[in-house]
Amino acid sequence: MEQNFRYLGGQLCHVLSRSQDGLPGFRSTLLGKAQKEFGNMDEALNGSKEEIERALGFTQFMSEIFLSLLLEKPDKSLTRMDVLGRAILGVVE
Structure with a gap:
Protein backbone atom coordinates (compact mmCIF):
# COMPACT_ATOMS: atom_id res chain seq x y z
CA MET A 1 0.00 0.00 0.00
CA GLU A 2 2.97 2.33 0.56
CA GLN A 3 3.91 3.95 -2.77
CA ASN A 4 7.51 4.71 -1.82
CA PHE A 5 8.11 1.09 -0.86
CA ARG A 6 7.25 -0.23 -4.33
CA TYR A 7 10.49 0.99 -5.88
CA LEU A 8 12.67 0.52 -2.80
CA GLY A 9 11.14 -2.89 -2.13
CA GLY A 10 11.97 -3.97 -5.68
CA GLN A 11 15.56 -2.86 -5.19
CA LEU A 12 15.73 -4.61 -1.81
CA CYS A 13 14.47 -7.86 -3.34
CA HIS A 14 17.17 -7.57 -5.99
CA VAL A 15 19.89 -7.17 -3.36
CA LEU A 16 18.56 -10.00 -1.18
CA SER A 17 18.27 -12.40 -4.10
CA ARG A 18 21.88 -11.80 -5.18
CA SER A 19 23.52 -11.71 -1.78
CA GLN A 20 26.12 -14.45 -1.29
CA ASP A 21 25.50 -14.60 2.45
CA GLY A 22 21.90 -13.41 2.25
CA LEU A 23 18.73 -15.39 2.57
CA PRO A 24 18.87 -18.86 1.06
CA GLY A 25 15.69 -19.56 -0.86
CA PHE A 26 14.64 -15.91 -0.89
CA ARG A 27 13.80 -15.91 -4.60
CA SER A 28 11.66 -19.05 -4.41
CA THR A 29 9.86 -17.74 -1.31
CA LEU A 30 9.20 -14.42 -3.05
CA LEU A 31 7.85 -16.17 -6.14
CA GLY A 32 5.62 -18.42 -4.01
CA LYS A 33 4.09 -15.46 -2.21
CA ALA A 34 3.68 -13.56 -5.47
CA GLN A 35 1.96 -16.55 -7.08
CA LYS A 36 -0.47 -16.75 -4.16
CA GLU A 37 -1.22 -13.02 -4.41
CA PHE A 38 -1.68 -13.18 -8.19
CA GLY A 39 -4.08 -16.10 -7.62
CA ASN A 40 -6.35 -13.76 -5.64
CA MET A 41 -6.10 -10.93 -8.17
CA ASP A 42 -9.46 -11.43 -9.93
CA GLU A 43 -11.28 -11.34 -6.61
CA ALA A 44 -9.34 -8.29 -5.43
CA LEU A 45 -9.93 -6.33 -8.64
CA ASN A 46 -13.67 -6.90 -8.24
CA GLY A 47 -13.64 -6.01 -4.55
CA SER A 48 -13.76 -2.83 -2.52
CA LYS A 49 -11.83 0.31 -3.38
CA GLU A 50 -9.18 -0.62 -0.81
CA VAL A 91 -3.32 -8.43 -14.50
CA VAL A 92 -3.23 -5.63 -17.07
CA GLU A 93 -5.46 -7.63 -19.41
Missing part, protein backbone atom coordinates in the same frame (compact mmCIF):
# COMPACT_ATOMS: atom_id res chain seq x y z
CA GLU A 51 -8.77 -4.13 -2.29
CA ILE A 52 -8.43 -2.68 -5.79
CA GLU A 53 -5.79 -0.18 -4.63
CA ARG A 54 -3.89 -2.95 -2.85
CA ALA A 55 -4.00 -5.16 -5.96
CA LEU A 56 -2.76 -2.34 -8.18
CA GLY A 57 -0.02 -1.46 -5.69
CA PHE A 58 1.05 -5.10 -5.59
CA THR A 59 1.19 -5.16 -9.39
CA GLN A 60 3.37 -2.05 -9.40
CA PHE A 61 5.63 -3.65 -6.79
CA MET A 62 5.94 -6.80 -8.91
CA SER A 63 6.72 -4.60 -11.93
CA GLU A 64 9.59 -3.03 -10.01
CA ILE A 65 10.87 -6.48 -9.10
CA PHE A 66 10.57 -7.58 -12.73
CA LEU A 67 12.63 -4.58 -13.84
CA SER A 68 15.32 -4.90 -11.18
CA LEU A 69 15.65 -8.63 -10.53
CA LEU A 70 17.90 -10.29 -13.09
CA LEU A 71 18.72 -13.98 -13.26
CA GLU A 72 22.02 -15.38 -14.41
CA LYS A 73 21.75 -18.00 -17.15
CA PRO A 74 24.21 -20.90 -17.45
CA ASP A 75 26.14 -18.94 -20.10
CA LYS A 76 26.54 -16.12 -17.53
CA SER A 77 24.24 -13.74 -19.41
CA LEU A 78 21.47 -12.01 -17.47
CA THR A 79 17.74 -12.27 -18.11
CA ARG A 80 14.53 -11.08 -16.49
CA MET A 81 12.08 -13.40 -14.75
CA ASP A 82 9.67 -14.21 -17.58
CA VAL A 83 7.10 -15.64 -15.20
CA LEU A 84 6.69 -12.25 -13.51
CA GLY A 85 6.32 -10.48 -16.83
CA ARG A 86 3.57 -12.85 -17.93
CA ALA A 87 1.75 -12.50 -14.60
CA ILE A 88 1.89 -8.71 -14.75
CA LEU A 89 0.53 -8.71 -18.30
CA GLY A 90 -2.28 -10.99 -17.12
